[in-house]
Amino acid sequence: MDITPLSPQRLRAVKASYTTRYVAAALESSADGYHLETDRAPRAGDVVVARVTEIGKHTRLEGPASRRQLLFVGDEVLLAYGPRYAPDQFLAEVPEDLGPCDLVAAGGLAGRVVDQHAAIDDATRIEPLGLLADARGVVTLAEHAPYDATPAPRDDATPSGTRPLVVGVLGTSMNSGKSTVLASLVNGLTRAGLVVGAGKATGTGAGNDANLFHDAGAVRVLDFTDFGLPSTFRLDLAAVRDVWTALVDQLALDGPDVVVVEVADGLYQGETAQLLADPAYAGRVDVVLFAAQDALGAAGGVGRLAELGLPVRAASGVVTASPLAAGEAGAALAATGVPVVDTFALCDPAVATGLLGLAVGAAR
Incomplete structure (x- = not known):
C-alpha cells in the first residue's frame, strides 16, 4: 500500500469545504493517525486532500460554516469526489485515477469536467495528493454523516x-x-x-x-x-x-x-x-x-x-x-x-x- 503520513498540524491547516464539514469536525477533535493513500481509484464520497494548481471558475471554497475562503495557488484543500450535473456550469464525473482534475463546485466537489456552459470560465484545477485515510481505510463522507438513508416504513395507520x-x-x-x-x-x-x-x-x-x-x-x-x-x-x-x-x-x-x-x-x-x-x-x-x-x-x-x-x-x-x-x-x-x-x-x-x-x- 502506497501511503504518506500526515501530521496533525498539516492536516488541520488544510482548507476544509462545506461538503466535508463533518469530516472536518472529526479532525478538529483529533487529527492523529491519518495518512494519504495513492494506490486506488477514487469513488464518489471519498475524501481527498488536493493542492490548488490553477485558479479558474471557482475562486473561493465554501468552508464548513459556509464562509467563502479565497483560494490561492498552492493551497491544500479537503474535498470529496463526486459527479456534477449543472446545466449553467459543469458536467463532471468522478475520475478513474488520482491524476490532476477539477474543483467542480464551490461546496467542495472534486471531479473531472466533461463539458461546460459556453459562458463560464474553465474550472479551477487541482492536484490530488491522496485519499484521506486512517487505520480503517479511506475516509468517506458517509461514515461521518449524522444520518443514513435508510427510511423507516411509513405508518399509514397514523391519523x-x-x-x-x-x-x-x-x-x-x-x-x-x-x-x-x-x-x-x-x-x-x-x-x-x-x-x-x-x-x-x-x-x-x-x-x-x-x-x-x-x-x-x-x-x-x-x-x-x-x-x-x-x-x-x-x-x-x-x-x-x-x-x-x-x-x-x-x-x-x-x-x-x-x-x-x-x-x-x-x-x-x-x-x-x-x-x-x-x-x-x-x-x-x-x-x-x-x-x-x-x-x-x-x-x-x-x-x-x-x-x-x-x-x-x-x-x-x-x-x-x-x-x-x-x-x-x-x-x-x-x-x-x-x-x-x-x-x-x-x-x-x-x-x-x-x-x-x-x-x-x-x-x-
Whole structure:
C-alpha cells in the first residue's frame, strides 16, 4: 500500500469545504493517525486532500460554516469526489485515477469536467495528493454523516392530522427560482405561527440553500449531504428514493406543522424524472409548488406534473419577476385552475397559509 503520513498540524491547516464539514469536525477533535493513500481509484464520497494548481471558475471554497475562503495557488484543500450535473456550469464525473482534475463546485466537489456552459470560465484545477485515510481505510463522507438513508416504513395507520403537511418544490431547471420559492413559503408560514422544517433532497453539495432556509425561519434544515452524499447525480433510483424518503421522515420527527422539500434541477433531469415518476415521491408529498423561468415552462411543467398525478397548487419562481411574463403564464394556466403566485407574495402569512389550506397558528 502506497501511503504518506500526515501530521496533525498539516492536516488541520488544510482548507476544509462545506461538503466535508463533518469530516472536518472529526479532525478538529483529533487529527492523529491519518495518512494519504495513492494506490486506488477514487469513488464518489471519498475524501481527498488536493493542492490548488490553477485558479479558474471557482475562486473561493465554501468552508464548513459556509464562509467563502479565497483560494490561492498552492493551497491544500479537503474535498470529496463526486459527479456534477449543472446545466449553467459543469458536467463532471468522478475520475478513474488520482491524476490532476477539477474543483467542480464551490461546496467542495472534486471531479473531472466533461463539458461546460459556453459562458463560464474553465474550472479551477487541482492536484490530488491522496485519499484521506486512517487505520480503517479511506475516509468517506458517509461514515461521518449524522444520518443514513435508510427510511423507516411509513405508518399509514397514523391519523393524518398528526403528520406534517409535506410540500414539494420543483422547477423547470437550475436557477428557475426553486430555493427562493421554498424560502419565501417557509417565511410566510413561520410568520403565520406555524413550525416548519425544510430540506433539499437532491443536487450538488453547498450551504447556500440550507442557510437560506434557516434564515427564512425553518426550525430544522437537512439536505442530502447530511446523509453522506456529495451529490445525487448518477445515483440509481433506489438510492435517490431512499434519500428523499429518509429526509422527509427525519424532518417530520420533530413534529412540525409543515415540511417543505426541494428537488433540484428540472423535471427532465435524469434522477429527478425517475424520482417524480416513482410512487415513493407521491406517497410522501401532499402539495407541489412549481417554479418556472417563463410562461411556456410554467405551462409545460404544470402539464407534466398533472400527467404524473402530482398535486400542483401553484406556479411561481423567476417568471413572476416580470409582470408581463407572469400574465402570460396566468393565461396559459387559466384552464388548469393552477394560479401563478408571485414568489415574494409567499412571505405574506395569509397568502402562504391560504395556498396550503392551513389555519394561521394551528397545525393541519
